Amino acid sequence: MRPVGSITRGTTNPNRLRRVDNYIAYRCGDLLRSSDRPLVVDLGYGATPITAIELRSRLAAAVRSDIAVAGLEIDPVRVAAAQPHADPPLLTFHRGGFELAGLAPDVVRAFNVLRQYDETSVADAWRTMTATGALLIEGTCDELGRIATWAVVTPSGPSSLTLSARLAALDHPATFAERLPKALIHHNVPGSRVYELLTTLGAAWDASATPFGVRQRWLATVDRFRASWPVLDGPARWRRGELTVPWSSVE
Structure with a gap:
């Protein structure tokens, strides 16, 4: 399956997404607990896989120890560089974009990705990422994760906007x-x-x-x-x- 999207800058930092990760545990916890095989996709994890590693650790501690996280990147170089950090089946890395590499996750986190696209691409990207029924958490934050905003998007469209600050x-x-x-x-x-x-x-x-x-x-x-x-x-x-x-x- 050909990835849908474009390679973006890939800038990331440890703990940059801790605010949204904690929100996902709160907002999506019941959904993930009720899933037979809970899967969360970290779309566009960037130049290093640290955000996917942290997401898996936080959700395992707060929600379920058997939650699987799949990191997706369009850039094959980034996917290859992440493989030494994989811990299948709980933490895996794949080449993929908005089509989610054929996966059917319960939740998708897409942070600091669409910010680098034209606004005209947003609606199609939302539809593509939620086409399998996934709940999408899409937003952006500053470089250290102190200021962030995100939308919760369902297959029917966006449902809420959150502002979050340290x-x-x-x-x-x-x-x-x-x-x-x-x-x-x-x-x-x-x-x-x-x-x-x-x-x-x-x-x-x-x-x-x-x-x-x-x-x-x-x-x-x-x-x-x-x-x-x-x-x-x-x-x-x-x-x-x-x-x-x-x-x-x-x-």
């Missing part, structure tokens, strides 16, 4: 604008829903200054924000620096 490193919610998923980043202009979201969140942050630390400020910010916007999940996720809204609220 709160100690968050200077202002406007920072999220630089890391929006490709489907939204060019729509962050006055008059759009995602622009209104970030503007409202920023105003709530500005009004929530407190001497009790950044976590309390973030919790107060979310509380103000949800007075006018639908917010999913609850305080346990908010304390982690997350905020999730329905995708329909930013379309």
